[in-house]
Amino acid sequence: MKKIYAVLLAGSIIACSLNTAIAQTAKPQDPALKIYRATPTKINDLVHTKLDVRFDYKKRYMYGKEWVTLKPHFYPTDSLRLDAKGMDLKTIAVVKNGKNIPLKYTYDDSLTVAIQLDKVYQNNEKYTIYIDYTAKPNELHVKGSAAINDAKGLYFINPDGTEKDKPTQIWTQGETESSSCWFPTIDKPNQKTTDEISMTVPAKYVTLSNGRLASQKVNKDGTRTDTWKMELPHSPYLFMMAVGDFKIYHDKWRDKPVDYYLEPKYAPYAKDIFGFTPEVMEFYSKTLGVDYPWNKYAQIVVRDYVSGAMENTTATLHGEYVQGTKRELADRYYDAGRSTIVHELFHQWFGDYVTTESWSNLTVNESFADFSESLWAEHKYGKDAGDEHIYGDRMAYLSNPNLKTKDLVRFHYADKEDMFDQVTYQKGGCILYMLRNFLGNAAFYKGLNIYLTTNAFKNGEAQQLRLAMEEASGRDLNWFFNQWYYGAGNPVLNISYKWDDATKTQTVYLEQSQDGDAFILPMAIDIYAGGKKTRHNIWMKDKTDTLTFAVASKPDLVNVDGDKILVAKRNETKTLAEYVFQYFNAPLYLDRLEAIDFAAKNQGDKGGQKVIIAALKDKYYGLRIRAIKALNLTNDDIHNAALPVLVTLAQTDDNNLVRAAAITALGKLKASGNMNLFKQALENPSYAIEGAAINAIGMIEPQQAMTLAKNYEKDAEGDLAQAILNVYATNGTDAQWPYVYDEFKNGAPQTQFNLMKKFADFTGRVKNPEYAQQGIKLIGDFGVKYKQYGVAPQVIQILTGIKNERAKLNDTESAAQVDKAIEALK
Known part of the structure; x- marks a missing residue:
């Protein structure tokens, strides 16, 4: 499962995990947290599940x-x-000699059915139960979570065909325990079963399920029955079905089929969206020493999906955000869509081939899939890309103090859905990255191979992972697993330095200031002096430690945690001169990032200027963008040095996002001399570059931007579409309202989040009260939809602002509608 969320905070729109919003909402201690969540007891084992559905x-x-x-x-x-x-x-009924013999049963609260069997069965006896049933998912009273926003298992999308421009589809979502909404089963992750699913559907539609398509039968009533067989065991939550008007692009990895199912609109771009999948399968197979274990791999994109994506065995289901046209994808690089594709693929080993035995041990599924995103980025795009991705994970966890009390392996939780959080995903992925660094690549991947082969088609937990890593490396790892898997929090590491010229001694003072015991921290300390780097590998085992090193001359830099791998909050006392040296001499992404961020705060100093200007040409595009966004162009020295570089980046950089960022920075100068550059950028095929250009033109000549936006309306996608909405929402009149309203209403969640403030401002100033009320309703509905995630106070603040603006226009009716919308949010 990959979860993609955004959240409204403090009246502005930013991307983050809804888990953060929930965690940061003060709540009384839940009594459910005192309940021990035992691994489900296995009384009966699933062997085979055969379904015939229509x-x-x-x-x-x-x-x-x-x-x-x-x-x-x-x-x-x-x-x-x-x-x-x-x-x-x-x-x-129980099936005996081909006959169904009815059995007595009780149906408890329409959740579980207790069946009295016809006799006592021994563990060497199999028996088959026949069930005739009707599933009614839309009549279920179930609730979702921050990770999976609905739990009814089976979804009918536009079944009557009444929603314009939306296809009719059916699809399923089993995790955590929602497969039992569409077929009776023992819906626990520690069960495994083979299966056969026959779907009778309108003949015009395509179907997808786990395993192989064994047969297709055309029926006389205009339907067709497709039978899919899954001949290797997997857990019930990994069962899937999908039905709809999909085009299939056939690819392959070695001799196995790899298929991509897309709506006809995106079918021409199937190879652009998913075409790197076989390359990832090959890389993972070789890295893990276990070839992709299933008979096929398919990926399908559906409408209105309730989370990010789901790793159903052999058949991953994706939300719409992974798809795009060739032009859109050219701006995405290693974006959420591509990282999700590799995330779900890694689950085919970690989660499907070996499955967590309980939700308490979800780390052996999701932490590995999170780790795989950085692993692929490092392999495909270079170490800087991998380090950037894992750094983002690390900061997502470290920036939320409310996660510090949660163990990675948790046997106490209020709801199993609570396990899908930034501890299981981001922190867990960072811990694996750290473990790999500690053991070395060869031992780490050997350990993964042992874990996978030992537990193939079975269930696993963190202790089995520890044993596999110990077998591979020959090292005791109880200390590592006790503090990182079965303990909570992270070290807060305070670092300071002292140089004694008389004794030629460099002292490093380390202090862990977090509550509780010390973390055991093996780390590298790199000392740069006399034109060379010397590495010292040390272990910090106490809350405080003082280290001394004999050095021939005063070091230019002492770099604690030289591999930049610790899951720790760092407070460090370095000078600007040391950060300047670090940028130009220390090799890693995070070394340079730290220096750029420090230099950004010191742009009045020559050293800070040197770093920030040099970083505009950093080898890694992500750091070039970081430097561009950090520029203080009101500083004359920065302005004069950066301007020619920005112009060059805007015109010739090989990365579309860098060019767009440079154009955005130039646009903020509001200099008419850049207008030709912006107009030239409008001829670029990149939506990001075109969008930045329209926004930049809008900074100088708003009406010209409005005219350009009108010209580009028809074919706009991605950042260009957002730029048009931004220009209209900022400068538009009632004439532009229908376009803005429709695009905002039908936009992806992230688009709505990004433009909420501008949309609210537009709602406040339009002349037509009917338009204002349309906007108020959209914003109010948004607040109600996400009320459970703590966004109501911020939405109320936005609505109050609209009310004030409508009052100035004497629009009492719209002001009254705001009051109703606010009341619904209280």
């Missing part, structure tokens, strides 16, 4: 017949309990 699009029902084969796990039993949420159960 769909009622009008009623949003699924009519199902199931033959589920089981056996007692160890102890003899005469009963069976299955999860079956919100279903009509018509028949439950």
Whole structure:
């Protein structure tokens, strides 16, 4: 599962995890946190699940017949309990000699069904239960979470075809325990079963499920029955179905089919969106020493998905954000879409091939998938890209103090959905990155190979990972797992330095100031002196440590945590001169980033200027953008040095995002002399560059930008579309309102988040009260939708601002609608 979220905070729109918003909302201690969440007891084991289903699009029902084969796990039993949420159960029988013998059962709160078997079964006996049922997902009273915003398992998208420009689709979402909304099962991750799913659908539609397409039968009533067989065992939450008008692009990895299912609009770009998948499969197979373990791999993009993506075995389901046209994708580089593609693929090993035995140990699924994003970035795009990605993960965790009490492996939680947070994902991924650095690549990947091969098609937990790593490396790792997996928080590392010229001694003072015990921290300390670097590998085992090093001359730089790998908050006392040296001599992405950020605060100093100007030409595009955004162009020295560089970057940089950032920086100068540069940029095929150019022109000549925006409306996508919305929302009149309203209403969540403030300002100033009320309703509905995530106070603040503006226009009706919208948010 990859989760993609954004959240409204403090009246401005920023991207982050909704988990952060939830965590930062003060709540009383939940009594549920005192409950020990044991690994589910296995009384019966799933063996094989056979389903025959058809769909009622009008009623949003699924009519199902199931033959589920089981056996007692160890102890003899005469009963069976299955999860079956919100279903009509018509028949439950045991199959004997081809006949269905009805069984007695009780259906508890329409959640689980307790079945009295026909006899006591031993653990060497299999039995098959037949169930005739109707699934009614839209009638379920279930709630989602910050990670997965709905939990009804089976989704009918535009089933009546009444929503314009939206296809009719059906798809499923099983994680965590929602597969039991569409078929009765033991809906726990420590169960594994083979399966066969037959779907009867309108013949015009395509289907997808786990495993191989075993047969297709055309029926006389205009339907077709597709049968998919999954012949290797996997967990029920990884079952999937999808039905709709999809075009299939056929690719392959070695001799295995790799297929991409897309709506017809995006079918021409299938190779652009997913085409690197076989390359990733090859890299992961070689790195792990375990070839991709399934018979095929498919990826499908669906509408209105309830999270980011889901790693269903052999058939990953993606939300719309991964797709795009060739022009859109040219601006994305290693974006959320591409990182999600590799994330879900890594799950085919970590999560599907070996599955967490309980949600408490979700780290063996999600931490690995998070880690894989940086692993691929490092391999494909270079170490700077990998380090940037893992640094983003590290900061996502470290910036949220409310996560500091959560263990990575947690046996106490209020809801299993709470495990899908920045501890399991980002912190867990960073811990694996740190473990790899400590053990070395060869030992680390050998350990992963041992873990995978030992537990193939079974379940795993963090202790088995520890044993595998110890077997591979020969090192005891209890200390590492105790503090990082079974403990909470992170070190807060205070670092200071002292040079004694008389004794030629460099002293490094280390202090861990976090509450609780000291973390054991193996780390590298690099000392740069006399034109060379000397590395010292040390272990910090106490809350304070004083280290002394004999050095022939005063060091130019002492670089603690030379590999920049620790999951720690660092407070360091370095001079600007040391950061200047660090930028030009220390090799890593984070070395340069730290220097750029420090220099950005010291642009009045020659050393800060030297770094910030040099960083405009950094080898890594992400740091070039960082430097551009940090420029203080009101400083004459910076302005004069940066201006020619910015012009060159805007015109010739090989990265579209750098060019767009340079144009944006130039636009803020509001210098008419740059107008030709901006107009030339409008001829670039990059949406990011075109969008930056329109915004820059709008800074100088708003009406010209409005005219240009009108000319580009029809074919605008991506950043260009957002730029047009921005220009209209900033400078537009009632004439532009219908376009802004429709685009905002139908825009992706991130677009809405990015433009919320501008949209609210436009809503406040339009002349037509009907338009104002349309905007108020959109913003109010947004607040209600995300109220559970703590955004209501900020939305109320925005609505209050609109009310004040409408009052100035004597629009009492719109002001009254604001009051109603605010009331709904209280």
